[in-house]
Amino acid sequence: MAKIQLNMITQRSIEEGAAMEKGKTNPDYFTACSICEMNPEDMKKAGVWKNTNVRVTSECGSVIVKAIVPTQFVPPGLAHIRQGVWANQVVPPRTQSTGTPQYSGFLVTIEPAVEERIKTALELVQGSVGLWKKE
Amino acid sequence: MPKLITQVGCPYCGSSCDDLEVLVSDDNKTVLEVRNACIIGNNIFLHANDPTRPKLPRMRQPDGSMKEISYKEAIDWTAKTLIAAKKPLIYGFGSTNCEGMSAVGRVAEKAGAVLDNCASICHGPSFLAIFDNGYPSCTLGEAKNRADCVVFWGCNPMHAHPRHTSRYSLFPRGFFTQKGQMQRKVICVDPRETDTAKLADVHFMLDQGHDYDLFDAFRTVLRGHDIPDIVAGIKREKIVEAIEIMKKSRFVMIFFGMGCTHTDGRNHNVDIAISLTRDLNTHTKASIMAMRGHYNIAGPGQVWSWQFGFPYCIDLSKGTHAHMNPGETSSIDLAMRDEIDCFVNVGTDAGAHFPIEAVKHLKKHPFITIDPNFCMASEISDLHIPVRIAGVDEPGVVYRMDNVPIQFKAVIDGLPGVPSDEELFDMVYERMCELTQTEPVWLAAKAHRKYPSSAVN
Amino acid sequence: MAKVILTPKKVPELMLEAPCITTDAFAKKTPAQIADLEVREGKIPFKLGEYFEIVGNPGESAAETEIEIAGDCSRVKYIGTKMTAGLITVKGNADMYTGGWMKGGKIHIVGDVHSFCGIAMEGGDILVDGNAQNHVGCAYRGDWRGMRGGTIRIRGSAGNDIGTFMLGGTIIIEKEVFIHVSTHAEGGTVIIKGNVTGRVGGQMVKGDIYVLGKIQHILPGFTKVDQVRKEVDGQTFTLDHYIGDLGERHPKSKGKEIFANLYVRAAA
């Protein structure tokens, strides 16, 4: 299966902000943040269809999100996951001794994961600390 | 009769708009309508109506479930946990008023804690740059009334500060900018073609992470030297043209955001932006401003600077003096280096906004969340204490992104029995003093309270 | 030199802050008195003796004292800060601020050091056999007076921010460096024998940088003026000579601006 390496940035968006203020367990938040924006050229290279799930893996973790055509143009080579729970599964905590993690500008590999399920915010966070219980 | 409250401050982004109009029910309990706000501001006020808002603290039980407990128990547990910890970390304050930030100063000092705020993962590098290079800035009214060249560098106000462009930076007709947008040249620097970039006259779509190189090129051109044909993916002619635009302007306003502070080089991207602003001042008037994220995230920087001398990452564990050095005393580094043994998350959601690796480290120790709502942090906490929502059911002073203090109002009554951040911290402090048999130091704090302690429990 | 040997007894739960591990603090003391020196884990003060077995007597002064730490100090901060003379050897790693504000003497770390090694150093020698993290020989936050003298030699690699605000002294990194070398520097010498990703000499006013490897991105503010042959750390090389940072203010001498120098090993 194809796999490409992209430079990842994670930043704010109004969709994320609006949904977050309704609550992070709100479905809007899931829709707004569990996505990865990438250039159609890169999608092609990775063998990814738009609106299908991909696995994004960085030096410190991986997450399943939905690949979408950018809502704000992203050039080839760059990928964007909106700030939030899903992005932070792959954000490296290294700070260059400044206190601020590497939220933008870290390498990720992206590969199709059509069959995989996108986890909810709560499942990701609680799961990471051993508190997640299936309903 | 519903009441219309005007000139209400919005507790969302750093624009801290104070021109909202909120229609509330006769009994002061429900927000009916919000006018003038952006979609996000709207949601904040309406979310306060949510009947499922927590009204009591919840403590995690051995089986992993959460059980409601009284405020008295929660305060006692918090006080004891803070006293027992060798080095607790108190972090957050993205959505807290200054009264709360001032109150937590006492708690942190007593607890020998590290006091940090969301700037740590956000505009912290901007502070580092300010330490190194200063901050030639202005209030937002100056931008509105004078700026005829506006630069958005690594920031996207159309998304993160939805009304910034209409209230301050781009569209408004100011005293010396009567033609509004027509009179402003807009330059945007961003590796994506963001919705802000689409509004710009010139968009530099630079290679991600090479802001420093591009700034260096700007400065080199400004000093009359030559630069290579392409810098950071941008052609020399375009850089020279932008410098000409800036030099010809009467007032250059540079806004910068996470695009500078979250990427390689961190503080130095801002550092050199400040140098550029300074250089521009020999040709024309220029100012620079950090696009602070939350409505009062400039607040802890102010309050803690006057209390401890530092805006963030304040290590109070040494007893005799405060120490600050981000990279060492910053939340993420402390977490990753296992340098703390208790975490208090206040008015933010570290669970959602910290890299998950850091969350895992923090969760090794007692984890307390103080926040009006359920959030990711509250759902992994050992203890969640709800408080009132600053700017909605709790008034107070907040600092806008330009460090102008704005006195926010409360539009509805708080949930009965739920304290403000300030009251909660004061009660925790009082309890800590009781437990350690020491005299509390109140200064004007108690007299300063907007109403007598709403005597929870 | 009189030698005191510290053998770690336990690993601190949190980081241990031990600015007392200096020849200056040890001099003239008995092992019992040394064991009584205060260290901190968070807000709790402890005794040095709780963490280290202490054997041997120090000398009458710092200069006559040698401290050997016979084990790992990965979780011990502030070793050798402000020391003025003598020798400290750590037979393992050391954490942050190793040799910070140091004025004289020598520190030898057999393993790695964490960030802020040699911060605001004024004199003396630091030798690290392993790697260093970030901010080697930098200034304290906000101070425009960084490293003023002395030598730091890292035999391995280093991260970002090497010699920020440097005024004097020498930093040698024998392997690669990430970004930001001599940012804001107004003096001093940095020698990097490996490759550098970029941002070498940004906002630099005065001073010298030698890079014997490659620089992936040379800043636009640096321009090549000539090629020279120079001795660098005992060996002679052909070097491309750049001056910069042209974007920064520079002091003038007889009406001519004086720039910082960047020497990069010329392509063979």
Added chain:
Amino acid sequence: MTEILITHGFVIDPTQNINGDVADVAIRDGKIVDTVGSGAKVIDAKGKVVMAGGVDVHSHVAGPKVNVGRLMRPEDKLFKSPMAQEKFRMESGFSVPSVFKTGYDYARMGYGFVMEAAMPPIHSPHVHEEIHDTPIIDEAALPVFGNNWFVMEYLRNKEVENTAAYIAWLIRVTKGFGVKVVNPGGTAAWAWGLNCLKLDDKVPYFEITPSEIITGLLQANEYLGLPHSVHLHQNDLGNPGNFLTTIDSLKLAEGIKTKNKFGRTQVMHSTHIQFHAYGGENWGNFESKAKDVMDYVNKAKNITVDLGCVTLDETTTMTADGPFEHHLHSLNHIKWANTDVELETAAGVVPYVYDKDIRVCATQWAIGLELGLYAKDPERVFITTDHPNAGPFTRYPRVISWLMCRKARDATLNTFRHKDKVIEATTLDSIDRELTLYEIAQMTRSGPARCLGLSKMYGGLAPGMNADVAVFDLNYKSMPTDPVAIEKALQRAALFVKSGEIVVRDGTVLSHGHKKTVWVNVKMPENPQVVRDITQCFTRDYTVGINNYPVRDYLAPHPYVIDVDVEA
């Protein structure tokens, strides 16, 4: 009922012409009284000097630019917080101390009232937040007016009454104290990157000159009859040859009469005059004009000044004189912060090292002392360091020891690399005068209190006044010959009673006292035009709502309000 009796001290109180008489000072319920009962707490001050609490007429201790100074200078805190006391709030900072350290250190020096010298009106809630977090000392703050759009607009049209009405409104809503003027016109010009260095330079767009602004504000201030006069930071600060502008500015007070019910005698207070007493054309031939300036000040009875003495420390300069800070930065190339404040003012902050071995700094040091030594009327010349601009306020004792001892001045002078050049550029070496402790009390107590219109409360020990009493370990009848001993005694008061409560003993803080925020409530009939102008301006030009602008009452939790009734 708390009663305290301080017995057998050498009392120095210029307000009652008491000069070292051995006497008792009685205190009841926060006030000085004639006698107290036998149950009073007796404190023996035998062999010690007893004075009123100090009054600082000009110090930057609270507010946005002070806080920028704190924020941008972490290196000012590193290894520099030696006085932390157990069971008290943490203290930090040297040149710009934290609010806690500010309160504690002033109290340790026996100071009871401090005037924050510049409050940008839009930032007034911030100033009051800092003030109420500052322990012990009473404080007030002066809003800045000299570059305010309303003021410039009204005064261009010669509308003194409207100016006065606006001033009354602004002082009330900001809970301010008086009229501060900083680089009139120059700071407004700075918004376009320009400055007004001369009194007849025109302010861009507003087409008004600094001298018109000063004159108009002097008239408006007396129209209102405020407790304090116009408090002027003059144009052309810190530049060689500025003394002519200085004297010309002082002359603007000629012919203006005081009108107030507070015992104030001056119409203009010219602050940190040291920075305005420079001769020469450039830094090469920079020299002192202290004598020329003081000759004028000594003659002009309706003027007061404070010194702004350079203390030869590494400090942080901060002023609403935005263009000056930019200029200073271009000289020393250290970090520079600036904030232009919409419609009102600006401010700049630059760290500065007054190095004794740099000729200019050493000369500035000498000028500050010359000015103090040329003072004929110590009731009109006050000791300040323009904290932290010329040095931190914690150096007052050292400044006083220089003023009191020729030996101390010589000792410092002898350490200078450019000693000879400093002697040549100033007259300091020819002055033998040594100020007495009585004169020092005038310059730090009775004088500033009267200048601020607060002489009924502060600055003296007469019955009915605030019981702010400082006791220093100095034997007035045989003063120490070692100036260091004087400095040490003044640095750490043997006892300080603030508002009737013992807050410091042997230099150690014992209590957080009962601090007050002093503000002036100017009441005058509503001026419809000014009301309309204000409303319109907030809708159109400001970025904050008019409802959110006035400082809410809870931010000044212990107010002492001075009512001023203005007759129409």
